[in-house]
Amino acid sequence: MSATIKDVANEAGLSVATVSRVLNNSANVSDEAAEKVNMAIEKLGYSPNFLGRNLRKRETNVILVLMPTSEHSFYMKIVAGIQKYAQPRGYDIICASSNSTSEIEVRQMNMLFNRTVDGVILLGTSYDADTLNKLSKNYNIALCCEGVEGAELLTVVVDDEQAAYDAIKELIRLGHRKIGFVGANDSSASSKNRHSGYVRAMKEFLGEVREEYIYTESFEYECGQKALEYFRNLSDPPTAVFCVSDLLAISVIHKAHDLGMKIGEEISVMGFDNISMCEMMLPTVSTVEQPCEKLGEMVVRKLISNIGAPSGAKDNGYYTVPHRVILRDSTGNIKK
Amino acid sequence: MSATIKDVANEAGLSVATVSRVLNNSANVSDEAAEKVNMAIEKLGYSPNFLGRNLRKRETNVILVLMPTSEHSFYMKIVAGIQKYAQPRGYDIICASSNSTSEIEVRQMNMLFNRTVDGVILLGTSYDADTLNKLSKNYNIALCCEGVEGAELLTVVVDDEQAAYDAIKELIRLGHRKIGFVGANDSSASSKNRHSGYVRAMKEFLGEVREEYIYTESFEYECGQKALEYFRNLSDPPTAVFCVSDLLAISVIHKAHDLGMKIGEEISVMGFDNISMCEMMLPTVSTVEQPCEKLGEMVVRKLISNIGAPSGAKDNGYYTVPHRVILRDSTGNIKK
DNA sequence: GTGAAAGCGCTAACAC
DNA sequence: GTGTTAGCGCTTTCAC
Numbered sequence: 001m002s003a004t005i006k007d008v009a010n011e012a013g014l015s016v017a018t019v020s021r022v023l024n025n026s027a028n029v030s031d032e033a034a035e036k037v038n039m040a041i042e043k044l045g046y047s048p049n050f051l052g053r054n055l056r057k058r059e060t061n062v063i064l065v066l067m068p069t070s071e072h073s074f075y076m077k078i079v080a081g082i083q084k085y086a087q088p089r090g091y092d093i094i095c096a097s098s099n100s101t102s103e104i105e106v107r108q109m110n111m112l113f114n115r116t117v118d119g120v121i122l123l124g125t126s127y128d129a130d131t132l133n134k135l136s137k138n139y140n141i142a143l144c145c146e147g148v149e150g151a152e153l154l155t156v157v158v159d160d161e162q163a164a165y166d167a168i169k170e171l172i173r174l175g176h177r178k179i180g181f182v183g184a185n186d187s188s189a190s191s192k193n194r195h196s197g198y199v200r201a202m203k204e205f206l207g208e209v210r211e212e213y214i215y216t217e218s219f220e221y222e223c224g225q226k227a228l229e230y231f232r233n234l235s236d237p238p239t240a241v242f243c244v245s246d247l248l249a250i251s252v253i254h255k256a257h258d259l260g261m262k263i264g265e266e267i268s269v270m271g272f273d274n275i276s277m278c279e280m281m282l283p284t285v286s287t288v289e290q291p292c293e294k295l296g297e298m299v300v301r302k303l304i305s306n307i308g309a310p311s312g313a314k315d316n317g318y319y320t321v322p323h324r325v326i327l328r329d330s331t332g333n334i335k336k
Numbered sequence: 337m338s339a340t341i342k343d344v345a346n347e348a349g350l351s352v353a354t355v356s357r358v359l360n361n362s363a364n365v366s367d368e369a370a371e372k373v374n375m376a377i378e379k380l381g382y383s384p385n386f387l388g389r390n391l392r393k394r395e396t397n398v399i400l401v402l403m404p405t406s407e408h409s410f411y412m413k414i415v416a417g418i419q420k421y422a423q424p425r426g427y428d429i430i431c432a433s434s435n436s437t438s439e440i441e442v443r444q445m446n447m448l449f450n451r452t453v454d455g456v457i458l459l460g461t462s463y464d465a466d467t468l469n470k471l472s473k474n475y476n477i478a479l480c481c482e483g484v485e486g487a488e489l490l491t492v493v494v495d496d497e498q499a500a501y502d503a504i505k506e507l508i509r510l511g512h513r514k515i516g517f518v519g520a521n522d523s524s525a526s527s528k529n530r531h532s533g534y535v536r537a538m539k540e541f542l543g544e545v546r547e548e549y550i551y552t553e554s555f556e557y558e559c560g561q562k563a564l565e566y567f568r569n570l571s572d573p574p575t576a577v578f579c580v581s582d583l584l585a586i587s588v589i590h591k592a593h594d595l596g597m598k599i600g601e602e603i604s605v606m607g608f609d610n611i612s613m614c615e616m617m618l619p620t621v622s623t624v625e626q627p628c629e630k631l632g633e634m635v636v637r638k639l640i641s642n643i644g645a646p647s648g649a650k651d652n653g654y655y656t657v658p659h660r661v662i663l664r665d666s667t668g669n670i671k672k
Numbered sequence: 673g674t675g676a677a678a679g680c681g682c683t684a685a686c687a688c
Numbered sequence: 689g690t691g692t693t694a695g696c697g698c699t700t701t702c703a704c
Contacts, residue, residue: 045474050450050451050452051391051396053450055388071409071412071413076407083433092444094431095406095431097412099419107428112426113386114384114386114389115338115386116398208499231422247616280617281617283618329420
């Protein structure tokens with residue numbers, strides 16, 4: 001159907017080798033020949049078939065980004081950061097979403113195994129540490145945003161524990177003493193670490209952790225609302241709530257609003273991620289910023305360098321990128 | 337580095353043809369042979385190289401979705417719809433974002449030209465109709481969400497003109513007579529059609545279109561705020577505002593809130609798209625729903641059938657999917 | 673500076 | 689039921 005390099009060679013009256021040289025800007029081709037080739041390409045509307053090229057070169061210059069869900073703008077921001085760095089360096093970025101289904105994730109990972117892509121960045125995964133370690137021996141894989149405990153492969157994240165700690169510290173600075181925690185009941189490292197940071201801060205500054213202030217269910221939107229309901233029914237409800245995601249925070253805020261509570265006054269709410277919605281919401285949402293662009297840039301930079309490296313010389317390091325607590329309208333000083 | 341089909345054949349003591357047959361579940365292979373092959377595959381950790389397979393089969397079973405920007409949840413919802421249909425039918429969906437840059441878009445399109453993917457769905461494009469028509473002769477391309485005037489290729493959209501008309505009709509039903517329009521100053525079909533729908537409704541129901549009620553700039557968040565500022569400075573400001581995107585509507589709402597206006601009372605605001613943020617916002621945002629999942633499903637269904645069809649028998653139809661006006665808290669009855 | 677030819681990993685037509 | 693082999697479109701070594 002479409003023209004091949006052979007057609008171009010015939011049209012130009014030269015060999016395929018020469019055409020290939022022109023295509024790849026390699027040296028040792030006369031201006032005259034190049035001219036002929038380019039004319040033939042133009043005439044035939046030729047575009048090189050990368051399946052052939054990639055098969056031969058054993059590389060595709062494509063990196064796949066796999067995310068648990070495509071509907072969180074947070075992930076797409078990271079992808080944007082990845083792309084910004086990778087594109088100018090000759091790598092195409094493609095992404096796919098697993099809908100948090102390990103079956104789909106495995107299927108997507110086939111693109112790595114079957115050499116359709118040179119490397120994969122996982123923005124969350126259902127693989128366990130063992131599997132990841134095994135895979136990363138033979139393939140170029142990196143984790144971003146979401147580490148996996150015990151996995152020894154390239155990982156770029158924020159320090160979730162410290163970030164949660166810092167967030168709680170800010171709430172305490174605002175005068176809060178009764179601080180709720182809203183998280184997900186999963187086994188992810190980030191969930192665990194954010195919880196630990198909360199616990200550490202509470203112990204350090206207030207001397208105790210009240211179990212009834214901890215509500216964990218899932219990342220679903222509804223859970224924020226349920227959490228607030230739960231807190232409200234306590235005999236001594238918290239005055240501030242720290243949520244492990246902005247979406248949960250927004251959900252808490254929504255519920256608080258429905259209950260007629262003044263947000264930032266009667267109740268303070270802090271999220272995590274700093275998705276763009278935080279600034280658009282009324283009230284604007286205080287949060288812990290994950291520097292998406294930096295996360296993306298750093299992970300892809302290191303991954304690309306791994307792709308080019310001999311398999312013994314891979315960087316399997318664990319890197320953290322600085323976070324930042326951003327106070328907006330959803331948090332305020334405690335009323336005495 | 338990694339095992340090839342030849343290695344498997346050697347290990348199993350069979351020919352590559354037999355291995356290939358096992359790999360493709362084709363008939364005419366004994367249980368015994370299949371067993372041997374599977375053991376060899378297991379032992380070697382073999383995974384077929386799709387570059388070879390695809391090169392040979394002249395198909396990849398991958399569809400690329402190109403979007404102008406990856407940071408609008410709206411697009412990702414459509415991708416989800418596409419994936420939901422395509423995945424079980426043996427197609428992988430990958431996506432990439434052009435950041436609304438035609439240069440990047442062209443580059444991404446190379447994946448189509450160089451046969452890395454079997455087809456492309458454009459959720460917006462900077463290509464003009466002529467180019468699209470030419471390309472669609474040789475490649476499988478479809479437009480979704482955003483049509484291009486004069487382009488004769490598979491297109492699946494909502495009826496933007498009618499949708500805007502319906503939205504305005506609802507505002508009028510709520511008693512509004514002074515209705516502002518906030519749009520983008522681009523040349524896209526959807527912008528044009530939504531504007532036309534606004535004009536038609538205003539003329540039909542109110543007999544006139546007041547030019548000073550039309551504010552067009554861009555889709556940037558700030559523009560909603562600017563629009564409201566502009567409207568407020570009119571001697572006779574609108575009581576309701578129709579925005580061509582939810583993001584603009586949210587921006588208008590934010591500004592109105594900052595100005596101390598009661599949303600849904602002093603000013604009504606209607607968006608377009610029904611992104612998830614609409615339900616999370618305070619107040620919740622009235623909007624025109626685009627049925628993302630249906631859009632995605634329909635376009636990919638028809639595209640897949642085009643991919644399988646002889647080039648003469650392609651469906652280049654223009655299809656619309658029903659929209660729906662959703663009234664929430666950001667719109668209310670006019671106060672007399 | 674150019675061409676001939678091998679081969680990347682795979683599938684499928686053909687032979688047995 | 690299985691094996692042999694040509695060839696998908698390309699790059700690259702080796703001759704010249």
